[in-house]
Structure formats: structure tokens, C-alpha cells
Amino acid sequence: MKKALVAAVLLGSSVSASAVAPGGPGCGWGNMVFEGKSGLPVHLIATIVNGTSYNKTFGMTTGTNGCDTSGALTYGGQSLLAMNGVLEEVAMDMAAGEGEALTALSVSMGIPAEDRSHFNTVMHDNFSAIFSSEEVTAGDVMESISAVMQSDEKLAKYI
Amino acid sequence: MRLRLFLALLACLLSSVTSAVESRTAEPSVLADDPLWLALLHFNRGATVHSRGETYVDDESFFLSETGAVDPLAELQANISAMRAQGSEVRCRFPARYQFLARKLGWAESDGLAHCAELQEWLGQIPDKRVVLVFPASYLNSPSSMFGHTLIRLDDAENPDSVWHSWAVNFGAAVGPEDNSILYVYRGLAGGYPGRFVIVPYATKIQEYSHLENRDIWEYTLDLSPAQIRRMILHLWELRDVNFDYYFFDENCSYRLLELIDVVEPGMTLVDGFRLAEPPVNTVRALYKKELVRERVYRPSKAAQLDAERQAMDAGQQKLVKRLMADPSVAKGPVFSAYDEAERHRMALLAYQVLRFRHRNDERDPEVAARSLALLKVVNANAYEGELTVPTPVPPERGHGTQMLSLGAGQLESQDFGELGYRFTYHDLIDRDTGFLRGAQIEGIDLHLRSTESDDLKLESADIVHIRSLSPRNRLIKPISWFVHGGLERALAGERKRLVRFVQGGPGVTWQAGNFMPYGFLTARLENNSAYSSFLEPGGGAQAGLLWYLPRAQVNAGGEGYYFANDEYRHRQFLRINVPLGRQSAIRAEWQRDGWRGDNDKGFSLTWRQFFN
Structure with missing residues (x-):
């Protein structure tokens, strides 16, 4: 069951094996921003019969699944940022100052509705620091977000 | 068939009589023909051609009785004897069946599932405040999408802050990662793969449909009571890792989801009539017909958003967007700077989105990644509040x-x-x-x-x-x-x-x-x-x-x-x-x-x- 969950987390996300990231390798934290999606033909074929290649996935997680899920940026035991494609959605929302991905991020960090617009503003203002290069990984971004929040009076308590 | 009809009539008769006489126990032979019991066992009540009068489930572990797949009464009796004892482990495997039996047979226990640790932990995690039917509509250039697909979303609140955190219940062919040949399609169509229910984060479904495949998503909130949602979730647990026959044309995702919704109110007979090749849009229609839909939400795809944003710009702006995509340093030039801040923001954002749209399905290219980030920096430097809303098209069920x-x-x-x-x-x-x-x-x-x-x-x-x-x-x-x-x-x-x-x-x-x-x-x-x-x-x-x-x-x-x-x-x-x-x-x-x-x-x-x- 647990191994299968790890597989599900990895599925579709091309993880650069060399990147050592928080949470340990294989958790998707090494995922780089603006990652493309390879193996598209397979994906297309899969959608024809609505295939689910997730093996035995039934419920997000029970306990740890091999990844370190103690960090704040987790989502039912998986990392929201490490999910395929999410990192660049977050990047766009952060640059623009709002959006669904940014809201999802703040919800996963336990930031209540009243502090979310402040969170959005702080993220928008620190965009260049958080996405410092086009080579940043999900792990880098998570660390930068934590650092930015630490130094903010209102947001520090959510780390 | 006639016998079954007779029994069903008898069941109605008996249930009215027995309820009048107070007794809460029912005869097993009558219970075995209860629509809910048959729905829980996924018996084909005549709606599709394959295995009529038998179960759709292709998995021995789903039945306690050896003849359970063809004999609901034998299965009922096996379940009664396995679940009657307090602390029975079988209850933990089939909690919806237990609930049904306990109610019908008057087993007096306040919570007969309290000892099921794994189930209780799962129930503690699964969102159960709202059920939404999700219909990713078709998209041009994607033949696989043309019939659409349906799945169910479970939300943790009446109005969740972020549906990215909801869970998606998907029914589809279960294939190993090694199956990536064209044979897959053939086998999928011919029923060569088992079908399974799986639960994945809804965020991955948004990524898959809205961002990768450019399919608009329609979300229909179902009008269900907490007790009905609870029953559906308990039954979902019973379907964990259970194999169904999967046929693309009739016993497909949409049909299975109707069956799942059917257990909340089996008297409602969602799966009535003959349903060959249930197209997903008919699932939506069936739910409307039973007045189960409370709200409809349109979630435009990336492509629809891009197009709405593009159409809001004049030809000069569109040309500038194209130049920005090729060279983000155009943003430093006089032509771009001549526009006001909000327009600069919108043009840079559109240039970024089109660039991602074009390259999202390719291998990562460092040069494209650099341009993507440069465009986001332009977006970031030009503040703008407010978002363009994509006009909602006529929903597919119309x-x-x-x-x-x-x-x-x-x-x-x-x-x-x-x-x-x-x-x-x-x-x-x-x-x-x-x-x-x-x-x-x-x-x-x-x-x-x-x-x-x-x-x-x-x-x-x-x-x-x-x-x-x-x-x-x-x-x-x-x-x-x-x-x-x-x-x-x-x-x-x-x-x-x-x-x-x-x-x-x-x-x-x-x-x-x-x-x-x-x-x-x-x-x-x-x-x-x-x-x-x-x-x-x-x-x-x-x-x-x-x-x-x-x-x-x-x-x-x-x-x-x-x-x-x-x-x-x-x-x-x-x-x-x-x-x-x-x-x-x-x-x-x-x-x-x-x-x-x-x-x-x-x-x-x-x-x-x-x-x-």
C-alpha cells in the first residue's frame, strides 16, 4: 500500500533523480519549475479509456509514505508543490498576486481566510526572491517561502 | 425474472405489513431482493447486456458466499452470519452492507463499526461535506475526450476554500505503467482490463483535464443529505481494490458512477432502463431528472482562458504579445512601455500563458524556461487587480x-x-x-x-x-x-x-x-x-x-x-x-x-x- 502511494505520487512527474531535496529523494521535491510533460502519447492513449495507472490508490495516505510529510507544504501526505504542473501554476499566481493555486497553497499551510490576502501580497512582493532562477525546484521554493514567511510578522506563526 | 418481480412485490407487501406490526426484522429471502442490497452487490438489474441478473463485480474477494456473484440471497445469508457477532472483522471490510443489515434486522448496537481502526482513520480523512459530479467536457483536437468523462469529487466543506484539496473518485481501466502500447486501446475497448475505483487529489485532475488537455470542466453539486453521503462513502470503502468488468461502451465510467450514486437512494432507480454506451452527458441528465443537482459551476480550461484574454485585446496588443513570447526584453522597449500598467500586466501574462500552453506537453527546455520566468517578472513588476471572467458557454446537458x-x-x-x-x-x-x-x-x-x-x-x-x-x-x-x-x-x-x-x-x-x-x-x-x-x-x-x-x-x-x-x-x-x-x-x-x-x-x-x- 505504502509503496503504491509513493508510486502514485511519482506518477507522471518526471523527477530528476540527482536532485537531493527536502523530504528525501523520490518525493517530487526535486521537480524543477517549468517542467514539461514527457510521454504524452501514452497519456493520450490512457485518456481514451479513462485509464488510471495508479495502482491501489485509495485514500491519500495513512501515515508517512516514504516522503517526509512533516513540513507545512504538504497536502494529505503529498506535496502540493511537487505535483506535476502545480509549481508553475503557483509561480504564475505569485507573479500576478492571486489565483487558485496560490489559494490552494495558503489553505494547505493552514492560513485562514482573513490572512490570505496578506499572504498573497507578501508572496507577490517577494516573487523574485522565491523564484530566483528558472532552475528552482519544488524544494527550493518551499524553503524560500518558509524563509519569507518567517520574516513576516503576521505569517511567521504559520511556519 | 418473473419470480424476482413477484418477490419484489412480496417485499413491498411484507414491508408494509411488518412495519405496521412493529417488528423490525425482515425475512432474508425478502431482504435479498431489496434494491439497496442489489445495488450494494452491483447486480445488473437489466440495464446493460453483459451478465444480466449477475453482478458486475469481477472479483471473488467481494463476495463471502461462493455463489454470491449470482445469488444475492446466498450472499445475504453469508453476510448475516459473518457480521452478526460483535466485533466482527467482516463488518470493517463491508461497512455499508453491515449498516444495511443492522438496520433491516434490528441489530441493536450504537456503533457496530467502532472497532474498525483502519476504516475509522480513513473516514476521519475523507472529505464528506459535499458531493460534486465532475464532467470534463470535450475538447477539439482530442478525440479521446469527445465523449467526455465523469468523476465524483468529495469536498470537506459546503463551500470549500480550495477545491484543489478535494478528493476525486475516478472509475477507469486499471492499467500498469508498462501498458503503453496501442494494444491498450484495443484491450480497453474490448474489456480486457479490469475497471477500478481510485481516489486521487482533485488538484491532479484539474492539472490533467484543464491544464494539459484543455478541457472545460463542469461541476454539478449534488443535493444529498449527510446520511446519504455517509452511505456512499462507506460503500466506496467496500469498492477499494475491487475489480469490475470495464467496457468502454456500456459499463464505463459514467455507468459505474451512476451505480455509486444509486446506493444513496436505490428506490430512485438512476440506473433504470437500458443503457448501452452511456455517454457521460446522459449521467448529468439523469441526475437533473431526479432533481439531484443543486448547483452548476463552469471551470474554463487554459485554452478557453487564453482565448478570452486574446479576444479582449486589439491586433496591436496581440502582435506585441507574440513578440514578447519570442523575446521578453521587448518589455523594456518604448512600444510596450507606452501602454498603461494594467495592459502591460495583461499582455505579459498572456504571453506567459501562451508560451506555457505551447510547451507544456514537451520535454523541459532551459531556454523556454528562462523566457517563462522573464515574462513572469514582467507580470510581477506591473501590478493589476481583477481577472477576466471567461463567459460561461451553454452547458453540455442542454x-x-x-x-x-x-x-x-x-x-x-x-x-x-x-x-x-x-x-x-x-x-x-x-x-x-x-x-x-x-x-x-x-x-x-x-x-x-x-x-x-x-x-x-x-x-x-x-x-x-x-x-x-x-x-x-x-x-x-x-x-x-x-x-x-x-x-x-x-x-x-x-x-x-x-x-x-x-x-x-x-x-x-x-x-x-x-x-x-x-x-x-x-x-x-x-x-x-x-x-x-x-x-x-x-x-x-x-x-x-x-x-x-x-x-x-x-x-x-x-x-x-x-x-x-x-x-x-x-x-x-x-x-x-x-x-x-x-x-x-x-x-x-x-x-x-x-x-x-x-x-x-x-x-x-x-x-x-x-x-x-
């Missing part, structure tokens, strides 16, 4: 039915004819476009029988499949249109018309200007007929035409022609006008001229088209 019968009459040269048609599925370029994508056609099994004064009823044509995807090109996005068409048709070959077998297809281009869509295709054709000396005669040609979407009619005019390797050729010019008379019917007028070496036929027809289902 579209015409999936099957069609047609009756027509016309003239070919000096011969009068009558024509009878039946189309199994689904939509052509000039059918009423309400609820459908313009420029998309998917026809499967389209038969035409024709009778003339001198001839009896004869097969005129039989399309097995005819798919066309006309996706318009614009300044920023340049998709390739395509078509594929195969079947039988009457065509001139060797001095007379014969029923020839053919398959043809090719790439093309489409543009859009207001309600006009001009298009062109290249064609490759393979034909088999008894007049030509080779078994398969190859040919090539071209098609071109114009679609015109009027408020009350749709028009298609065009021409096509192809040459065979044996020097034969055929060409055709046509004009077709479709006038819808409501959701389910239309009148169509056609004029057509078919030509070949040395001669041609001219004809016209007027047809009544009636949709159903």
Missing part, C-alpha cells in the same frame, strides 16, 4: 440527444428517392451547436438506406466512424485540424455505382472570422471495391469548405476531390443547411453534385432529423 433517426426524400438526376437514416452517435459539424463545440464532429455508426422508384430499399452508405476536428488558428495559437472517416458508400467504380469500402483522413487548417469558419484538408484515401484490379487502391486529394453559424441555422458549403493511383478520380461539391426546430429535431436541406471522369450526378434532398436519448 445539447441535443446522442442518437438520431432521420427520414428524407430527394431526387438524384431524374430519379426520386426516399431515405431512412440512423446514427448511433453523436454530432456533426452542422447539427445544432448549443452545448457543443463549434467545429467538432464525432459520428459513430451512421447508416443510410435509400429506396428509389425502380429499386427496393438499399444501403446507401454506412459510416463506421467520421471524426472531424476543426480548431481555428489565430495569431497566437496555430493548431492543426484533422479528420478521419471510414465505412461504406455508393460511388462510381468501373462504369457503375457500387458499395465501396474506404478509409480516408488527413490534416488541415481552419480559421475563424466571426461566425464563419473556412477550412481546408489534405486527404489520403484507401479504397476496396470489386471493379478495381488492386485489392486496396490508394488515392490522394483535398477538401475545402466554409462553415457558417447563423442564429437559427448552420450552413456548410464546400468541395472535395481525389485521384486514385489507377488514374480514376472523383469530386463533389455540396451545400448543406441545417435548421434546428428545438433541442431534439431539425430539418436539413442538401444539394450535391458528384463527378467523375466523363460524367456527373446532381441531386438534392430534404430530411427530418429526430434526436433521442
